[in-house]
Structure formats: structure tokens, C-alpha cells
């Protein structure tokens with residue numbers, strides 16, 4: 642048989658027969674992270690993947706597929722073969738907000754099988770050190786007094802940092818000029834370099850730069866201080882009461898992936914979340930473990946639907962334009 646015929650035959654095999662769960666996994670698994678390397682999503686995926694491979698007995702590869710607020714990478718995972726070898730990493734931005742902003746060629750609920758809810762963290766309002774403010778109230782005063790909107794780094798329209806920015810605008814009446822990156826890793830580099838004014842960022846992404854004093858942290862979007870950043874006030878303490886936002890993450894696989902395969906991926910992720918070393922790494926980044934009773938695939942599915950109901954009205958009212 643010619644090479645083309647063989648290739649077609651192999652390709653058909655990949656789609657014709659649902660993965661057999663008995664010998665799953667029999668080859669490496671890829672986690673698609675829809676943001677660039679070096680950001681908070683990438684960091685969490687790599688930390689968890691390193692431990693999941695011990696349970697699964699196969700390498701876990703992380704592939705960064707970026708662009709359009711994470712919706713391109715999510716599409717890659719959604720349209721992969723439903724065999725468990727391609728797992729999609731996502732979060733509030735990609736698996737809730739994007740559905741209200743983009744004309745997606747997939748449905749965030751009906752085209753995916755939830756696998757497991759992952760750790761979450763509050764957002765933190767951070768600025769470049771050159772901003773003449775040391776408290777949140779001073780920062781808001783500076784933002785309101787500016788002749789032109791301050792620049793706010795995001796991971797693209799619909800990303801967690803973008804939704805947080807919209808929420809910050811709503812809560813304060815300021816206007817921001819968003820500067821989109823392929824992830825908040827590169828956005829943070831530009832903030833440290835003073836190229837942009839601020840980010841409403843995941844705590845896990847900014848915490849080390851705040852600790853190092855290379856950027857300024859004003860408040861965390863929670864009603865209690867972060868154990869890993871006890872000197873950063875809450876938004877309630879800093880004068881912006883009720884501006885709370887928790888960015889949670891999760892893993893999904895394409896619709897049609899066999900339940901037994903989903904169960905094996907879920908078990909490996911739960912093993913990782915229960916591993917003391919993994920917990921220490923994640924908690925040191927300011928991440929909070931999901932509640933033990935929220936670790937089933939169904940719990941992530943229910944949570945995502947509830948978050949869609951919660952966030953879509955605000956996001957749609959913001960009338961975000963994406964080119």
C-alpha cells in the first residue's frame with residue numbers, strides 16, 4: 642500500500658474506534674495550554690503534568706497554543722480525537738468568558754467533557770513601580786486624573802486578566818486601554834520593564850515579582866488576605882469593597898471521550914492535587930486547592946455552567962469588540 646493510503650488508514654483508525662480504556666494510556670498525553678509559556682496557566686499545567694505522569698505511567702507533554710484570548714488553543718483541544726490523549730487546560734476566561742465574546746466554532750459545554758476542577762486564586766491589582774501611588778485609593782485617583790486611559794496588559798480579549806480589567810473598570814468608573822499579549826507571562830515582563838502601567842493579574846503570576854519589589858501590588862480581589870501574600874490588603878480593606886474575583890482552572894477533553902478514560906485522567910489529577918509537594922508548590926504561588934467534594938468531572942461541569950450564568954450578563958453588557 643502506498644504511503645498516502647497508509648496515512649489515511651492510520652488516520653481513520655484514530656477516529657474510527659473509541660479509545661480502549663483498558664490499556665489507556667499507551668502513549669504520551671498532551672495538555673494543550675491556550676496561553677504562552679511562562680504564564681500562570683502554563684505553570685500550573687506543568688506542575689500538575691509532572692505528577693500526573695507518575696499515576697498514568699506515560700509522559701505528559703504541554704503544548705502552548707495561543708491567541709484570541711485562549712479560544713484558539715481551546716479549539717485545538719475540542720477538535721482533537723476523543724481518545725484522552727489530548728487534554729485541554731482552561732479557566733474562567735477560556736471556558737466561560739470566551740463564549741460571551743467570540744463566535745466560537747465549538748460549544749464550551751456541549752462539545753467538551755469536564756475532567757476535573759483545578760486550583761484557583763484571587764486576582765491582584767499590580768502596577769509598574771513608576772506609577773505615583775502606594776495604595777489602591779491613590780492608584781484609582783491617579784487613574785481617574787489621567788488625561789488618557791492607562792495601559793492594562795491582558796492575555797487577550799476574554800482572558801481572565803481582561804475580564805478582571807472590565808470588572809475593575811465597572812467597579813471604579815475608570816477607563817483602561819487594554820494591551821493584549823499571548824499570555825500574562827509576557828505581559829508581566831513588560832510591566833516589570835515599565836512598558837505598560839498595570840495588570841489585574843492572577844495572584845499566582847505576579848506574586849514573585851511583587852515579593853521581589855519589581856512591581857507594586859495593591860490589593861487582592863478577595864474578602865480575606867492570601868496566605869502566601871499576607872502583607873497585600875484585600876480590596877475590601879483597600880477601599881474597593883466587594884470587588885472580588887476568583888480565577889479557577891480546569892481540565893477538559895473532547896465530547897465522546899470514553900468515561901473510563903475520563904475517570905483515569907481525573908484520578909491522576911486528583912493524585913497530583915493530593916501530593917504534598919505539588920500542593921506546596923501551588924500554594925506558594927497563592928493558589929487554593931479545590932474543595933475535596935468538588936473533584937468529580939460532574940462537579941466541574943456544574944461549576945462551569947453556574948459561572949456562565951454568573952458572568953455572561955456583565956461580559957455581554959461590556960459589549961467587547963473582537964476583530
Ligand code: MLT
Pocket residue numbers: 676677680681682683734795796800801802803823824825826843846
Ligand atoms: C489570563 O489572564 O487569562 C491568564 O492569566 C493568562 C495566562 O495564563 O497566561
